[in-house]
Amino acid sequence: MTAIDLGKRYRRGWALRGCSFDVPAGRVSALVGPNGAGKSTLMALATGLLRPTDGEIRVLGNRPGTRGTHRKLAFLAQDKPLYRRFTVAEMLRAGRALNTEWDHAYARRLVDEADVDPDARISTLSGGQRTRVALAVALGRRPRILMLDEPLADLDPLAREEVMQTVMSEVAETGMTVMLSSHVLADLDGVCDHLVLLANGRVHLVGDVDDLIAGHRVMIGPRRAGGHGLPPGLVVQARATGRQETVLVKDGGWQDVTGWELIEPNLEELAMAYLRSASPTRPTRAAAEVAAA
Ligand SMILES: Nc1ncnc2c1ncn2[C@@H]1O[C@H](COP(=O)(O)OP(=O)(O)OP(=O)(O)O)[C@@H](O)[C@H]1O
Structure with missing residues (x-):
């Protein structure tokens, strides 16, 4: 998937x-951003x-919308659209009727693994069960790209793990590309190998997670009267909690510093620092702690 200078304007603005x-x-790929950042718009x-x-x-080389949704792309929207009056089995049969390429045995297996009764009506399923059926319908098409908008939101921790395992085994087996949005950064760590971070409708960070991690360091040290002293262009975000200062630095800005502990950030730390720096006016717990000290 490639975006070039992409923009979408609604009546109220961009x-x-x-x-x-x-x-x-x-x-x-993890699509990360605060509420209203533009994630659902990008997926649409x-x-x-x-x-x-x-x-x-x-x-997949095409401009979406010119000939409908690409038949090798499956999209699981936030509201998990399914026919509420259908039973689960009927929903899968609809999937078979509506798609030229459809792996019925696989879709059925995913429903069975989720312990969902095939004779249950969609309207009677819990939010989590509905997600599992919607995922079976999406993967039954054996897509080359799977887009998931907040797929884990209404799942319990075990179901979250099971859903991600289902997606990851499909990735390992078929090389499918996945883009998933989530507000729960901890769920993405160790699962996603690529990141697109949006804030205020713009891309603030993008790339392979390994490269992004290698290009940043968390510097931890005592809070100093004169601050960290690094050029602002190299600092993504600096936070002071009590007597300690934590600074996320990019572009090798940590190379000449002394007296700081240097650690590689994980995906969650990296994304959080960029999200905080993109919303500097939003109060964070750390800022509140500093204010209270
Ligand atoms: N159909 C629409 N008409 C007008 N404005 C819209 C429409 N859909 C979204 N917006 C606006 O576009 C911006 C981006 O919204 P979008 O739903 O893409 O964000 P998001 O990152 O998915 O948010 P969330 O995490 O809350 O789901 C917001 O300011 C939103 O109010």
């Missing part, structure tokens, strides 16, 4: 603007449900 990024084939553009106002997006 939801996305000047977004350029690549998600190479076979990656599991990628699936062809919306048209760009500016720039373009290409999925």
Whole structure:
């Protein structure tokens, strides 16, 4: 998936603007951003449900929307659209009727593994069970790209793990590309190998997680009267808690510093620092602690 200077404007203003990024084939990409950042809008553009106002997006080499959703792309929207009056078995049969390429045995196996009764009506399922059925319908198409908008939101911790295992084994088996949005950064760590971080409708960080981690360090040291002394262009975010200061540094900015402990950030720490720096006015617990000290 490639976006070039992509923008989408609604009546109230721009939801996305000047977004350029690549998600190479076979990656599991985390789409991260605060509420209203433009994640669902980006997914709707990628699936062809919306048209760009500016720039373009290409999925599997095509412009989405010119000939409907790409048949090799499956999208699981936040509201998990399913026919509420259908039973689970009827829903899977609808999947078979509506898709030229459909792996019925696989979809059925995913429903069985989720312990969902095939004779139960969709309207009677719990939110988590509905997610599992919607995922079976999405994966039954054996897509080359799977887009998941907040797929884990209504799942208990065990079900979250099971859903991610299902997705990851499909990735390992078929090389499918995945983009998934989530507000729970801890769920993405160790699962996603690529990151697209949106804030205020713009891309603030993008790339392979390993490269992003290698390009940043968390510096931890005692809070100093004169601050950390690094050029602002190298500092993503600095936070003081009590007597300690934590600074996320990029572009090798840590190389000449002394007296600081240096550690590699994980995906969650990296994303949090960029999200905080993109919303500097939003109060954080750390800021509140500093204010109270
Ligand atoms: N159909 C619409 N008409 C007008 N404005 C919209 C529409 N859909 C989204 N927006 C606006 O576009 C911006 C981005 O919304 P979007 O739903 O893409 O964000 P999001 O990152 O998915 O948010 P969340 O995490 O809360 O789901 C928001 O300011 C939102 O109010």
